[in-house]
Amino acid sequence: MAVALAVFGGVLVAQWTTVTKSAEWTGEMSSSVFKALPDDKVFDVVIYDDTEANLAFRRQFLAALRKAGYAVSDNAPLVFNFGTNVTWRVARLRELDEQRRRFPVDREELSFPDDLEATRPGRIPPSMFGDRPLRPPRVVSRISNRDQDRLDITVDLRERETSRIVWEADLALPFLDDDRDRIARSIIGPIISAIGKETERVVFPVR
Numbered sequence: 001m002a003v004a005l006a007v008f009g010g011v012l013v014a015q016w017t018t019v020t021k022s023a024e025w026t027g028e029m030s031s032s033v034f035k036a037l038p039d040d041k042v043f044d045v046v047i048y049d050d051t052e053a054n055l056a057f058r059r060q061f062l063a064a065l066r067k068a069g070y071a072v073s074d075n076a077p078l079v080f081n082f083g084t085n086v087t088w089r090v091a092r093l094r095e096l097d098e099q100r101r102r103f104p105v106d107r108e109e110l111s112f113p114d115d116l117e118a119t120r121p122g123r124i125p126p127s128m129f130g131d132r133p134l135r136p137p138r139v140v141s142r143i144s145n146r147d148q149d150r151l152d153i154t155v156d157l158r159e160r161e162t163s164r165i166v167w168e169a170d171l172a173l174p175f176l177d178d179d180r181d182r183i184a185r186s187i188i189g190p191i192i193s194a195i196g197k198e199t200e201r202v203v204f205p206v207r
Helices: 052-067 089-102 180-193
Strands: 003-008 011-016 025-033 042-045 078-087 150-159 165-174 199-206
Touching: 025 180, 042 052, 052 180, 150 180, 165 180, 165 199, 180 199
Parallel strands: 011 199, 042 078
Antiparallel strands: 003 011, 025 165, 025 199, 078 150, 150 165
């Protein structure tokens, strides 16, 4: 996998150049820094909805942190929280209509038929990867699969002692019918590569 890094206006922008071109689906991520991270970073992942599937994701994420060279500990001073929500296709259509109403000169988004119906009416969004949505996502997504249900993921890195958020990321990608393994494989690399960095609209493959 090739990752090209560039700085635009002080913001680090990553482009996953090789894989993205051939990926069937892509997602987007943006991240913000609120406090510089210490040099001796030690991380943990706190899971509130501690189902076995969510705890398995915790183990997977911690293993990836170790592989990337980070220290992890159950009592680490910096903890990750994950929250998820689903934007259904009908909600996405309303979102685009509102965007067109507010910003009529923006023509980059695709439009949908007016009779578009949600494929999963009444279904409860999952607390995938450990929690309810932490906050509204700050990413206004332009992901490639605009005609699909969208999974919004919020990632907060907090100080354990104060609960202060020091870094956060928002991701948006195809919902993929609860395909947790595929989603986890797709998001872990981009998240870890952006820890402690400002990024904007990083495009990553959904593999």
